[in-house]
Amino acid sequence: MNNYKKRLPLLMTGIFACCSASAEEVEPVTLKFAEWLPTTSFATEHGANPFMEKVAELSNGNIQFDFYPAEQLGRGSESLTLLQTGVADIANVAPAYMPEKLPLSGVVELPEIVKNSCSAADSFYELAQPGGTIYEAEFKRHGIRPLWVGNMGRYRILTNNKDIASLDDLNGLRIRTAGGPMTLTADALGSSPVTMQGSDVLTSLSRGTLDGVYYPLRGILDYGLAPALDQLVPNLSVGSFGLTYSISDRVWESLSEQQQDILLEAGRYAMQTYCDYVDSSEPEIIQVLENEYDITQAPFSDSDLEQAQTDLEEVYARWAEPLEARGLPAQQVIEEMQ
Structure with missing residues (x-):
């Protein structure tokens, strides 16, 4: 964080220089933007779209985008390759889809790391910028840099036909997770982690072959899972899902300093717009889940939360x-995120 504070004056100087110059002077350029999420996704609506709009505003329309949502240029797991091969100039690179290439960036998938979307995004952004621990260990090696980052907020435990009155009630439940660190989390809490395609989750919940899910609250509505769930544990975060909107070094280095400053400023704007939505929308979404779908809240007691925290320390170590054995500063990343 101290490194970021040292870099901040330089970043702001560039931004102010950008804004003091006439937007008409910005050299025109069109960038190919690959997004694996659909246009209806809240990340597109509150992140990618505001980013492109802010860039257009700051450049007076001289920086434009050819936007390819919904995997038009490639799947989410291919986003890094799209940047490296020049198929795309900017792409939504999700570390969870490529843990072998961006393992440290999976830190946001650890339990209780994301307590709210904005603070986690700010911390990760610092680590993912030049000079930051994650950038130097991962992004730099792959020839990309994040313009802005985000996450899908806190993943919660939601169940179907299983009363969760205490932490012990999670024992043996078949829980669908997003894989990676969340698999370790389910195991540490005594549940049986299940990996399956998203399209199969609703059917499995309805048939009782799945007892519950780790999911972001907005995702419960977007993917139509609410009718098959009846309980929500609101006060334990079992992980999150990270997004990094990155540009290839090849393209970055071809841009003028003014163009770079515009992308950086627009990125910070979009990051704030998106995380503000994720954080501020949670109470309303919980009300919808309660009032329209009869999903009741089942918060853990203070003693259960304390026990859960103890159990989850094992997840950090196992991750x-x-x-660390590969020479990657995982423990340092955990501490800096915390």
């Missing part, structure tokens, strides 16, 4: 140890 960090193999990465």
